[in-house]
Amino acid sequence: xFIVLLNRGLGMAENAxxxxxxxxxxxxxxxxxxxxxxxxxxxxxxxxxxxTFVPHSAARYNKQRFRKAQCPIVERLVNSxxxxxxxxxxxxxxxxxxxxxxxxxxxxxxxxxxxVLVEAIANSGPREDSTRIGSAGTVRRQAVxxxxxxxxxxxxxxxxxxxxxxxxxxxxxxxxxxxDELINASRNLPTPT
Numbered sequence: 001x002f003i004v005l006l007n008r009g010l011g012m013a014e015n016a017x018x019x020x021x022x023x024x025x026x027x028x029x030x031x032x033x034x035x036x037x038x039x040x041x042x043x044x045x046x047x048x049x050x051x052t053f054v055p056h057s058a059a060r061y062n063k064q065r066f067r068k069a070q071c072p073i074v075e076r077l078v079n080s081x082x083x084x085x086x087x088x089x090x091x092x093x094x095x096x097x098x099x100x101x102x103x104x105x106x107x108x109x110x111x112x113x114x115x116v117l118v119e120a121i122a123n124s125g126p127r128e129d130s131t132r133i134g135s136a137g138t139v140r141r142q143a144v145x146x147x148x149x150x151x152x153x154x155x156x157x158x159x160x161x162x163x164x165x166x167x168x169x170x171x172x173x174x175x176x177x178x179x180d181e182l183i184n185a186s187r188n189l190p191t192p193t
Contacts, residue, residue, distance in 0.1 A: 077156060105179050121159070126151060
C-alpha cells in the first residue's frame with residue numbers, strides 16, 4: 001500500500017508546472033536589466049533560486065556581509081515595506097500589498113510588473129552622493145560615486161518611503177500609491193504630490 005502511494009505521488013510530481021511564475025501569474029523570462037552595473041545586485045533570473053512563486057523564502061540574508069544582494073528583488077521590496085514599528089514582522093500583509101501592487105501595474109501598463117519594478121529600481125537609485133571631507137575643523141563636501149548595492153538599497157528605501165507617505169491620511173491604499181511610484185519611476189517621471 002505504501003509503494004502505491006509513492007507511485008501516485010511521483011505521478012503527481014510529473015504534472016507539476018515547470019515554469020516558475022511569481023504569484024502564479026508573472027514570468028521571469030522576459031525581464032531584462034538595462035543597467036549592466038546593477039545586474040549582480042538585482043536578483044531576478046541570473047540563477048534558478050532567484051525565481052520564486054511567493055516572495056517569502058525565510059532565508060537569512062543578513063548572516064554574511066553582501067548576501068542580501070542574492071535575495072530575490074521582489075522579496076527585498078516586501079521586506080522594505082515592513083518598517084515603522086507597527087508594521088514590523090507583518091510579512092504576509094506586505095506580500096499582499098505587493099501582490100495587489102503588481103496587479104495594478106499590470107492593469108495600468110499591460111506590461112510585466114517585474115520588469116516595471118526592475119526599471120523603477122534602476123532609475124530611482126542615486127548615481128552620485130557627497131561625503132564630508134574635514135580636517136582641523138574645516139569641513140567641505142566631496143562628490144563620490146555610489147556603489148551599485150547602495151543604489152539598489154537606497155532605491156528600494158525611496159520607493160517604499162514615498163508610497164508610505166503618499167498613502168498616509170489618504171483615500172488611496174498603499175498598493176495604489178506603490179504602483180504609482182513604481183510606474184512613474186520606471187518611466188523616469190516625478191510622482192505628482
